[in-house]
Amino acid sequence: MHGPIPALATWGWAVPFYAVTLVILLRPSWLAWAEFDLPGWVRRCGALALTLTPIFLYWILRALGDNLADAFAAVAGQKLVTRGPYRYIRHPLYALEFVFLLSLAAATANWIILAFASSGIIVISLVVIPHEEEYLRARFRNAYETYRQRTGRLTPKMRSKGKPAYPLPVRALTTTAARSRRHAP
Helix, strand or coil, X not given: CCCHHHHHHHHHHHHHHHHHHHHHHHCHHHHHHHECXXXXXXXXXXXXXXXXXXXXXXXXXXXXXXXXXXXXXXXXXXXXXXXXXXXXXXXXXXXXXXXXXXXHHHHHCEHHHHHHHHHHHHHHHHHHHHHHHHHHHHHHHHHXXXXXXXXXXXXXXXXXXXXXXXXXXHHHHHHHHHHHHXXXX
């Protein structure tokens, strides 16, 4: 993905967002005026989701392997990644970013974080992802088009009757567990 537009859109949003987040973490009283009421269970769910994001980030980064590059830079010898979470969705890193942003907004119950989270999701959805998909289409041509048809952008693609177009690992695990119970002595 090349060009100044996605980079400016991302960094123009990310730098102030993480600065405000640091202020909330280090000096919560400075932004207490921006807090809003949320049920405790919603805030706890947000905090729990935040603690799980590093696990998913590790899975995503491991799947990317040598294809991981600085923001908006191409990698020499880049390959189309279709393993790990990329087997199910085309942009798991952005999907995880959305979960992170919404979880942080829920955990902090802060209007400023919620506003930044919402604007970040809009910028990534409307500017960054379309630019990246355009680059990937040009770079990988038919292979990317086939991959795009098989996978969802940010969530697994569903076939008719609510079944995933590509089997999810949870289903495989439950099927395997049921089979092993049937064949147990």
